[in-house]
Amino acid sequence: MLIVLAALFRTYYNKIMDTIKTAPPGLVLCSARELDISKTFDCGQCFRWTADGSGGYTGVAFGRLRRIWTEDGQVCLDAPETELPLWQRYFDLDTDYDRAAGQFCCNAYMEACVNYGRGIRILRQERWEALCSFIISQCNNIPRIRCILEKLCSCFGEPLDETHFSFPTAGRVAALTVEELSVLRAGYRAPYILEAARAVDSGALNFDALEAMDCAGAMQQLRRVRGVGEKVANCFILFGLHKMEAFPVDVWMKRALREHFPQDFDPTVFGSCAGLAQQYIFYYARSGEQQ
């Protein structure tokens, strides 16, 4: 009897101690007002962060598998303290979004967009992942974009645990064939992915050089890659190069611009952060709120 009780106690004791030992350190990133993780991850700028059912999100960036959640009005991150600068940069925490949004309010609709999207931050994603993601995005829906990217990583990335993988490097993808890529079921986009990977891997497309250019110059270089048109290039310039004046226009944006702005409306009036204005509009339009 005593032996059984002792064994039971030991089992629970060990379980509790394991929980304490493996408890995430919970690095504090910023306030929840500065960064709304669900809006930021679900607004259509990235495709590899997924809600884990308990209010948090799990994803991979820089080859690091991390969990992020909001707790007591603060955004917490399951990462060692030495990574704080890395993630502060990833979430663009040095930019004053309230000040940027102050330039946007040209009508009541835009005001609604800003209010609805407050807390979105334009991530500083890895550039190859961003380029690849938006090549895949063309004429595609978001769940399937996520599905194809997931398959790309699980087939050709490095395993991080049982279910998560790093994003394969451009060099790794460049060495593949269209036949090998057919497992993605990416359809006509497969050769586009390959050509982009080879351009990046060979240096024909140099991200550092693109970053040093203005939007027009980067656009000119990007459009030399087959499968990269004006819209995909703009998405990459905004989400990959973090040039905030880029203003990608897709079908949702076309409809919003048609229905809520003057015919000859020029998005450059949104200023140096027009891309953020675009994201507020896109997120609001897609939400189905108001119409």
Place this chain on the structure above:
DNA sequence: TTCCAGGACCGGG
């Protein structure tokens, strides 16, 4: 069955 999804490309007018 047809339509649509964060398009791009190519040809012809």
Place this chain on the structure above:
DNA sequence: CCCGGTCATGGA
């Protein structure tokens, strides 16, 4: 310059 057809794929 602008227009329509075409390019895979899967879900509604």
